[in-house]
Amino acid sequence: MRRQWQWYVRAAGTGLGAVLLAGCGGEQADTAAPLDQAQVRSVLPDAKAMPGWKTAEKPSAGALDTEFKKSSVCPNEGNKGCEGSRFLGSVTFERADSDALAGLWMVAYEDEQAAEAAYDVLWKDTARKAGKEKADLGSAGEERDALRGAVGPQGTQGITGQIRVGTTILRLDASARHEDQLDKGFVKDIAALFAHRAQQAQNGETPSATLGDVQS
Secondary structure, eight states: OOHHHHHHHHHOOOHHHHHHHHOOOOOOOOOOOOHHHHHHHHOOGGGGSSSSSEEEEEEEEOOOSSHHHHHHOOSGGGGTTTTTEEEEEEEEETTTTSEEEEEEEEEESSSSSHHHHHHHHHHHHHHHHHHHOOOTTTTTSSSEEEEEEEEEETTTEEEEEEETTEEEEEEEEEESGGGGOOHHHHHHHHHHHHHHHHHHHHTTTOOOOOHHHHOO
């Protein structure tokens, strides 16, 4: 039964990474610089930044330069929400006990105004496919929303969140086999980690934040 659950969550959460592969802690400053492809790749955490987790789908980053790629991020008429988008990155982690997954993806925009304009458009589409109960992502980013609820068979529970950090929009999909295995604390920690690394890149730094840096 575990194997079936893992297949379901991985298939649901890693489609954006497949699209890319097919096509190719202190106080944060408020810099909102556009990121290039290499910087997007550097924002994605690696195994060292996620102790207790292992990589389930390798990090990938690529240009949002075709209709096909844009439709995976902005699946609506005219690909609304993708105006000014430049690059997409994604990575998926599995907890060491294999009972939880965390999928991360991000879109880098040409400027902060483009990211701001896209935020509500992307969240409206994402929220249709997420749970119905509001969830807490802490204080990550300038804007944030999250929902929790059942996301698959056999009682699989998930939290889907979206965060804007300057010129980037980040998405987090965390899921576990059962409600009691979906640790709300780790969801907030991963959200803080992802947002912090995105801000470090926009400050012109090499992202170095780990879960240990953001855990309360």
